[in-house]
Amino acid sequence: MNDLVSIITPSYNCAKFIGETINSVLAQTYQNWEMLIVDDCSTDNSEEVIKSFGDPRIKYLKNERNSGAAISRNYALREARGRWIAFLDSDDLWEPEKLERQIRFMEEHDYKFTFTD
Numbered sequence: 131m132n133d134l135v136s137i138i139t140p141s142y143n144c145a146k147f148i149g150e151t152i153n154s155v156l157a158q159t160y161q162n163w164e165m166l167i168v169d170d171c172s173t174d175n176s177e178e179v180i181k182s183f184g185d186p187r188i189k190y191l192k193n194e195r196n197s198g199a200a201i202s203r204n205y206a207l208r209e210a211r212g213r214w215i216a217f218l219d220s221d222d223l224w225e226p227e228k229l230e231r232q233i234r235f236m237e238e239h240d241y242k243f244t245f246t247d
Contacts, residue, residue, distance in 0.1 A: 214233060
């Protein structure tokens with residue numbers, strides 16, 4: 131259980147939330163991940179907040195023009211390198227064992243797709 135997980139996070143004007151979202155990813159017990167955050171032309175200081183983490187697994191991408199969450203997700207999917215894809219909105223949080231438990235469950239049951247609430 132060491133395959134790369136690509137975490138896809140679209141973001142628009144979420145500077146006041148995105149730090150907590152990133153911290154919930156950094157706290158994961160499963161550490162083999164990359165987080166692709168696509169900024170959809172935010173007008174707040176989202177870019178500064180995201181880049182302040184300095185973790186090389188966190189990749190900041192920016193749309194050329196405001197295009198919406200679906201376009202942002204698709205952009206990140208094209209850049210993703212992981213075996214697994216996980217979607218995390220920029221104002222949501224994960225429990226620390228979320229990735230570890232979900233990947234273990236998928237591998238034990240040979241599932242290609244799962245979701246949680």
